[in-house]
Amino acid sequence: MRAARTLYGWAGLVLAVVAALAGPAHAAPSLEYAVKAAYLTKFIPFITWPARSFESPSSPVTVCLVGDDPFGGVLDAAARSARVGGRPINVRHLALPDAGCQMVFLSASDPELADEALEALKGKPVVTVTDSGMRPHGIISFVIDANHVRFDIDDAEAGREGISISSKLLDLAHAVRARGKP
Numbered sequence: 001m002r003a004a005r006t007l008y009g010w011a012g013l014v015l016a017v018v019a020a021l022a023g024p025a026h027a028a029p030s031l032e033y034a035v036k037a038a039y040l041t042k043f044i045p046f047i048t049w050p051a052r053s054f055e056s057p058s059s060p061v062t063v064c065l066v067g068d069d070p071f072g073g074v075l076d077a078a079a080r081s082a083r084v085g086g087r088p089i090n091v092r093h094l095a096l097p098d099a100g101c102q103m104v105f106l107s108a109s110d111p112e113l114a115d116e117a118l119e120a121l122k123g124k125p126v127v128t129v130t131d132s133g134m135r136p137h138g139i140i141s142f143v144i145d146a147n148h149v150r151f152d153i154d155d156a157e158a159g160r161e162g163i164s165i166s167s168k169l170l171d172l173a174h175a176v177r178a179r180g181k182p
Contacts, residue, residue, distance in 0.1 A: 030070075032132075032144070032149055033070045033071050033072070033074065034071075034074050035149045036070075036071070036131075036142055036149055037071045037074040037075040037078050038074075038078060039142075039149070039151065040063055040075060040078075040103065040105060040129065041063075041075070041078045041079055041082050041089055043103075043127070043129075043140065043169065044061050044063075044082075044084045044089060044103070045084050045085070046165060046166040046168055046169035047103075047127055047163060047164070047165055047166070047169070048163070048164040048165075048166075049102055049125050049127075049162075049163055050125045050162040050163070052125070053102055053125045053126075054087075054102075057086075058086060058087065059087065060087055060088045060089060060090040061084055061087050061088075061089050061090070061102050061103070062089075062090045062091075062092055062100050062101050062102055062103070063075070063079065063089060063090070063091050063092070063101070063102070063103045063104075063105065064091075064092045064093075064094050064097050064098075064100075064101035064103070064104045064105070065091065065092070065093050065094070065104075065105050065107070066094055066095070066096060066097055066104055066105070066106050066107065066113065066114070066117050067106060067107030067108075067109050067110045067113050067114065068107045068109040068110070069093055069107070070107060070109070070131075075091055075105075076091050079091045096113075096116070096117060096120065097117050097120065097121060097126065099124075101126055102125075102126060102127065103126065103127040103128075103129060104117065104121060104126055104127070104128050104129065104138075105129045105131070106118065106128065106129065106130050106131065106134065106138060107131055108130075108131035108132065108133060108134050111134065114130065114134060115136070118130075118136060118138065123161070124161065125161050125162045125163055126161065127139050127140060127158070127163060128140070129141070129142070130142065132144050132149075137152065137154060138154070139153065139154050139157050139158045139161070139163070140152070140153055140154075141153075141154070143174055143175075145174055150173075150174035151173055151174060152173055152174050152175040152176070152177075153165060153169070153170055153173045153175075153176050153177070154176075154177045155170060155176055155177060155178055155179050156177050156178060156179050156180065157177070159179045
């Protein structure tokens, strides 16, 4: 229950960040993408990567955006204010993911690029996150259910990549493909 409050409690912060970014210099993202940005940073404490995923114990958790950035700066702002287990969260904007990414968000704007990135990341300890409506799915896939942003988790794929996802996060998912299931 505490995990649910933590994840869902970010709605107020998301709205505050969106309001702060709205203005002549920034186009405010949709509420959908503000919520997704909050989820991306809030997923991180519930995920354990293999030690080899980081250069050192104090290395940042790097979230890479591949394709267009639908977040309008909200993800960058949320990451700047977050730390997980002593690690900062960095956001990088890339044409293609590289070895320095622990989490990769794949925008729905370019399905071919997303397919290429998913294929390139197979066998690597990277949490792939796909936008709503995309096929194939990443380890985490956003879905829209009754006008609410939800997410599905492919825990079987996470396990193959050496990634552990907390049962607290799995319990909050819209749907879970469990380990040991095809």
